[in-house]
Each structure stands twice: as C-alpha cells, then as structure tokens.
Amino acid sequence: MGTRAHIVRIGNSRGIRLPKAVLEECQFGDAVELSVEAGALVVRPLRLPRDHWDQAFKAMAEIGDDELLDAEAPGGTAWDEAEWEWPEA
Numbered sequence: 001m002g003t004r005a006h007i008v009r010i011g012n013s014r015g016i017r018l019p020k021a022v023l024e025e026c027q028f029g030d031a032v033e034l035s036v037e038a039g040a041l042v043v044r045p046l047r048l049p050r051d052h053w054d055q056a057f058k059a060m061a062e063i064g065d066d067e068l069l070d071a072e073a074p075g076g077t078a079w080d081e082a083e084w085e086w087p088e089a
Contacts, residue, residue, distance in 0.1 A: 003022060
C-alpha cells in the first residue's frame, strides 16, 4: 500500500510534501525528474549525463581498457602548435 499525501498551495502552484523515509528510499537529491506516464505522475531521481563517469574511467584503467584508439598525429597539427594552450593548474 502506498503513502497518502496532501496537495498543498505554494504560491500560484501546488506541491506535495514527501516524507523523509520516501526521499531516502528513492535517493532524491535537491532536484528530480518528473514525467506523466499513462496518466500517472512519475518522480525519478535526477541523473546527470556524466554521473559516475569517474568510477567507470577508474574501472577501465584497472583492466587496461583506457588506451587511445587512434595514434597521435606525429608532431601534432598546426592548430595544436598555434592555438592550443594548456590551462594553468
């Protein structure tokens, strides 16, 4: 059985207060993704496009799957020489 919640006024909008237990179980942060599917409101945790890439890169490095597919151009390119600047750390 689901949890019952009341719809409350928030300025000109309306909102739903979510119990802390629901927020924690769903792993909601400060923003969520909303959609309507078959007439039902669906609320999902917001996933950033590059979320967890650092972990994936680390796993790739551990198995040696992080090498360049194309060989570097010998001596670089004219753009490399004239335009590129490494940012200062």
